[in-house]
Amino acid sequence: MRDMLDIQKLLVPDLLDSMKKRYTVLQHILVSGVVGRRTLAASIGSTERVLRGEVEFLKEQGLLQIDASGMRITEDGRLLLEQIEPLVKDLFGLTDWEERIRSRFGLKQVVIVPGDSEASPHTKKELGRAGASVMRKLVKEEEVIAVTGGSTMAEVANQLNATASMKSCWFVPARGGLGESVDLQANTIAATMAKKAGGRYRLLHVPDHLNDEAYQSLLQDDHITEVFHFIRKARMVVHGMGDAMVMARRRKVDPETTASLQREGALAEAFGYYFDRSGRILHKMPTVGLRIEDIHDMDTVIGIAGGRGKGEAILAVLRYGHEDVLVTDEAAAAEIVQLLSS
Template identity: 70%
Template sequence: MRDILGIQKQLLPDLLETMKKRYTILHYIRVSGLVGRRTLAGSLNTTERIMRGEVDFLKEQGLLEVEASGIRISETGRLLLEQIEPLVKDLFGLTELQEQLRLHYNLKQVVVVPGDSDVSAHTKKELGLVGASILRKHITQDEVIAVTGGSTMAEVANHLSPSTALKGCIFVPARGGLGESVELQANTIASTMAKKTGARYRLFHVPDQLGEEAYQSLLQDGSILEIIAFIRNARIVIHGMGEAMLMARRRRVDAATTAILQQDGALAEAFGYYFDRRGIILHKMPTVGLRIEDIQEMDCVIGVAGGKSKGEAIAAVLQFGHEDILVTDEAAAIEMVQNLHLGRHSLS
């Protein structure tokens, strides 16, 4: 495949550029669902005149459907994208990034999408699209699936769709609610995923961060213990990863603990645990829900996170060593691979 691509790049460079351009258009429309021509042209940095010509061509090929309300991808276009994805990943240089990360962190699968979700809402949507696709592939009937909160997980939920295979499944929040907008809380995302797929859900009405006295009190409540046991019965978890200091602010961690985290070199947060660059746990918040030992027993752990700013944080969580699948973006992947080359994430 790569030899053929090399020959094409030398003999037919214009052909490859045209293919990349048209793939980008199709892919953008697929992720967006329905989009206007003007929005499409602006988002892909081209003129409406040029975009009109490309859309007309792709429509003639049966790859797009043009309606009064906007442009959407056809089923033929969707299938074509799936077929040529490996080729396009080679063209964009993403295949090598995926393989380097997969081998270094001993993962079952790594998927890298183009772009940087720090600066592109479209890239974050694509993380959600791919995360949803991978989740569907790994769910069997009557599963309990735990999910965390955050904007990336909300995008995963948005891209799920009805499935008869998922009707017996139950989505649950991995932990209590974070003090942020309701739509980004794990409870909301779990219920959205269930409604989108036709599955069921259970909610967990407990604050995410608790004082020690409140924490111990909750653990004496029978109904709370019952839902905790149910959540810990999950065999699949899909979760985001955050930068340690940013998450400490969002979780309203006290100043003294924040200073200790900073001093100890905390880079990442996941599930209420803070990790340094070696993947060592530095601190655990007193929260109820999934514990690290529960994660270690999972059949499938899927991490979805991107953005150049999160490169080091994602690497720190991967160093802990209990992820199975990573979905990330190009900017984060490049940051991680560059750090690997510098030896900044070696175990030595």
């Protein structure tokens, strides 16, 4: 297939360009559910006039349905996207990047979606869809699944749907709350995932950042302790990855600790731990939730993050060496590959 693609790129590049455009249109409609032509044109950087021709062609092929509410993908369109995904990744050059990152860090799987999730809400939705797909494939029956908070994880939750395996699973927050928008809290995301998947959930009603005195006090509460031990039964954790300084601000880390993190070269944060360029842990937050030793014992650790500014942070977490699967986007992958090359 790769040889044929190379020949087509040389002889009929216009055909491949058309294929990319039509794939992009279908993919955006898939993650949007229902979308109008004007909104779609703005999302993919096209004009309504140019888009009209592509939409009519896709409708004639039975891949799109158009009504008063907008455009939606048909089941044939959905199946086509699944079938041509490997081919499209070759067209975008993402397959080589996936294998390079996977082999470099000994991961079980790397999934890269086209685009930049920092710049495009549709790419972030596609990142969520890819993350949800990985979860569905790897989950085992009656598993406890721990999840972190954040906007990317919220998209994963929104894109999840029920499978036979997931209906018997428990979804739990990996850590306490950050005090940010309730929609982005780990508790909310765990509950949403459970509802979407037809499973069950447990919640952890404590703040994420605690001083030692408060931490020890909470551990005296029987209910908190019981939930804490239940969370530690998780065999799969699905987590985001963030820039260290951004996360320090979100977590309201005290100025002295923040200054120390900067001096020591903190680049990344994941599940409350701060990492430097080499993947060394610089600082951990005292909290009721998963500990790093719990992560080490997990059957499956899935990291999901994207955006042009996240490449260095993702790379730092990968160098820590306990990820099994990475789901990211083209923009972050490009930065990771460039950093590995240099």
